[in-house]
Amino acid sequence: SQQGEEDPQALSIQEGENATMNCSYKTSINNLQWYRQNSGRGLVHLILIRSNEREKHSGRLRVTLDTSKKSSSLLITASRAADTASYFCATVLNNNAGNMLTFGGGTRLMVKP
Amino acid sequence: EAGVAQSPRYKIIEKRQSVAFWCNPISGHATLYWYQQILGQGPKLLIQFQNNGVVDDSQLPKDRFSAERLKGVDSTLKIQPAKLEDSAVYLCASSLMGTRGSPLHFGNGTRLTVT
Numbered sequence: 001s002q003q004g005e006e007d008p009q010a011l012s013i014q015e016g017e018n019a020t021m022n023c024s025y026k027t028s029i030n031n032l033q034w035y036r037q038n039s040g041r042g043l044v045h046l047i048l049i050r051s052n053e054r055e056k057h058s059g060r061l062r063v064t065l066d067t068s069k070k071s072s073s074l075l076i077t078a079s080r081a082a083d084t085a086s087y088f089c090a091t092v093l094n095n096n097a098g099n100m101l102t103f104g105g106g107t108r109l110m111v112k113p
Numbered sequence: 114e115a116g117v118a119q120s121p122r123y124k125i126i127e128k129r130q131s132v133a134f135w136c137n138p139i140s141g142h143a144t145l146y147w148y149q150q151i152l153g154q155g156p157k158l159l160i161q162f163q164n165n166g167v168v169d170d171s172q173l174p175k176d177r178f179s180a181e182r183l184k185g186v187d188s189t190l191k192i193q194p195a196k197l198e199d200s201a202v203y204l205c206a207s208s209l210m211g212t213r214g215s216p217l218h219f220g221n222g223t224r225l226t227v228t
Contacts, residue, residue, distance in 0.1 A: 030212075031213065035219075040221075042204055042220050042221045043206075043219045045216035045218070090155075092213055099212040100169050100212070102158070103148075105153075105155045106155050
């Protein structure tokens with residue numbers, strides 16, 4: 001099974017609302033990354049958070065990491081229609097010599113204007 | 114900076130045929146990745162190169178898939194022979210240092226349909 005699993009699988013909100021997506025993982029990580037994918041396009045990196053960090057911000061994005069619960073969340077504030085996309089968390093394990101980046105199944109976010 | 118370039122954008126082949134995908138990473142990026150993304154799922158790593166050496170190919174179906182990165186720059190991924198279950202988007206990505214130090218930059222992918 002995949003290392004990271006996002007919750008919910010799908011989310012529909014109105015423009016201006018906040019969107020929260022969660023990611024859970026199973027084993028100790030070196031870092032966790034969030035990516036966005038618009039339909040028919042490649043993935044775009046959003047934020048990288050290391051295992052010794054608890055929170056990071058980038059514009060309207062806020063990512064938290066709780067290593068005791070093996071979980072992370074991505075918060076998008078004041079959402080816009082352009083935020084409609086799939087969002088993926090990905091993890092690099094601590095014991096992975098190859099440093100493989102493993103993706104979860106994603107959360108499909110729809111922001112209605 | 115120019116992004117990761119992939120070609121072709123779309124490919125339709127019949128099962129048992131062969132196909133090849135090409136990727137040109139961002140200049141100066143030492144690490145190159147090929148991912149397979151089946152519709153509705155997250156990307157799955159097939160192979161990871163550091164310069165022209167393979168770092169991880171544990172999830173590459175080696176009986177039908179092969180990849181090379183000549184001179185540590187461009188890369189090709191080949192499938193021979195293709196199966197119906199190979200229908201997916203094949204994404205190439207590159208990074209400056211590797212997954213512990215730098216984010217991945219993705220191309221727009223090649224959508225493969227096997228009929």
